[in-house]
Amino acid sequence: xxxxxxxxxxxxxxxxxxxxxxxxxxxxxxxxxxxxxxxxxxxxxxxxxxxxxxxxxxxxxxxxxxxxxxxxxxxxxxxxxxxxxxxxxxxxxxxxxxxxxxxxxxxxxxxxxxxxxxxxxxxxxxxxxxxxxxxxxxxxxxxxxxxxxxxxxxxxxxxxxxxxxxxxxxxxxxxxxxxxxxxxxxxxxxxxxxxxxxxxxxxxxxxxxxxxxxxxxxxxxxxxxxxxxxxxxxxxxxxxxxxxxxxxxxxxxxxxxxxxxxxxxxxxxxxxxxxxxxxxxxxxxxxxxxxxx
Numbered sequence: 001x002x003x004x005x006x007x008x009x010x011x012x013x014x015x016x017x018x019x020x021x022x023x024x025x026x027x028x029x030x031x032x033x034x035x036x037x038x039x040x041x042x043x044x045x046x047x048x049x050x051x052x053x054x055x056x057x058x059x060x061x062x063x064x065x066x067x068x069x070x071x072x073x074x075x076x077x078x079x080x081x082x083x084x085x086x087x088x089x090x091x092x093x094x095x096x097x098x099x100x101x102x103x104x105x106x107x108x109x110x111x112x113x114x115x116x117x118x119x120x121x122x123x124x125x126x127x128x129x130x131x132x133x134x135x136x137x138x139x140x141x142x143x144x145x146x147x148x149x150x151x152x153x154x155x156x157x158x159x160x161x162x163x164x165x166x167x168x169x170x171x172x173x174x175x176x177x178x179x180x181x182x183x184x185x186x187x188x189x190x191x192x193x194x195x196x197x198x199x200x201x202x203x204x205x206x207x208x209x210x211x212x213x214x215x216x217x218x219x220x221x222x223x224x225x226x227x228x229x230x231x232x233x234x235x236x237x238x239x240x241x242x243x244x245x246x247x248x249x250x251x252x253x254x255x256x257x258x259x260x261x262x263x264x265x266x267x268x269x270x271x272x273x274x275x276x277x278x279x280x281x282x283x284x285x286x287x288x289x290x291x292x293x
Contacts, residue, residue, distance in 0.1 A: 031066075031067040044281075044282045047285070065228055065230070079239050080272065084232040093259060098178050125160075184196075191240070201218045242272050
């Protein structure tokens with residue numbers, strides 16, 4: 001351009017270039033600079049961090065979480081890409097399968113989810129028993145411990161394939177808990193049930209004038225304990241917003257309807273867009289350089 005361009009706001013501050021010796025030092029510098037700006041009365045919402053790709057975003061979010069610096073994402077991704085949403089949907093599939101009395105191959109996978117708090121070694125022992133009996137985990141959990149033990153050719157003093165009666169009964173209790181939650185899904189509006197099951201901790205939920213509801217699974221407590229939790233919260237909140245829309249359109253919308261709807265959406269490549277939580281105060285803005293244009 002032959003014409004010299006000038007900013008309408010006048011001359012700004014000089015640009016500082018920092019060449020870090022490693023990625024870790026670069027992230028540390030970023031967090032320290034944001035803290036310095038915050039201490040000098042610069043509002044966090046006036047600070048923006050630009051990055052090139054999603055890999056960098058994950059690292060930036062992790063360090064901001066550790067330094068307890070709030071941030072807001074330039075969102076717009078697909079809810080179904082979030083790991084915790086994927087686990088929740090698979091978990092719901094298992095609930096529905098057990099509720100219908102059908103075998104579900106996902107039960108083994110679900111029982112290993114950390115937020116369910118099961119002993120993974122016991123789950124592996126149960127899978128070995130099911131393989132030996134050539135049946136599913138769900139079918140094994142319908143039997144008494146003594147019946148399972150008698151059905152196996154190989155036994156040990158520690159229990160069936162090392163699975164003690166106490167551990168076996170604990171897994172049976174977990175399966176029965178899943179069935180209780182499936183039954184409850186048919187007695188509440190779906191969005192109420194959805195909110196209850198993701199927020200309930202592992203203690204009994206009951207009302208003064210209603211029958212006790214089954215214990216929860218501490219799903220949200222687990223999400224909130226993660227080093228990088230904000231992405232999950234955005235995705236879960238966006239999914240819940242969509243659930244409420246489903247119920248508004250069809251008041252008798254059920255868990256079965258939800259899973260069928262999700263299956264159709266995924267089959268045809270229909271996404272649910274991740275929306276932000278409309279929190280703009282005390283949050284650093286994160287965006288790709290392209291997205292900030």
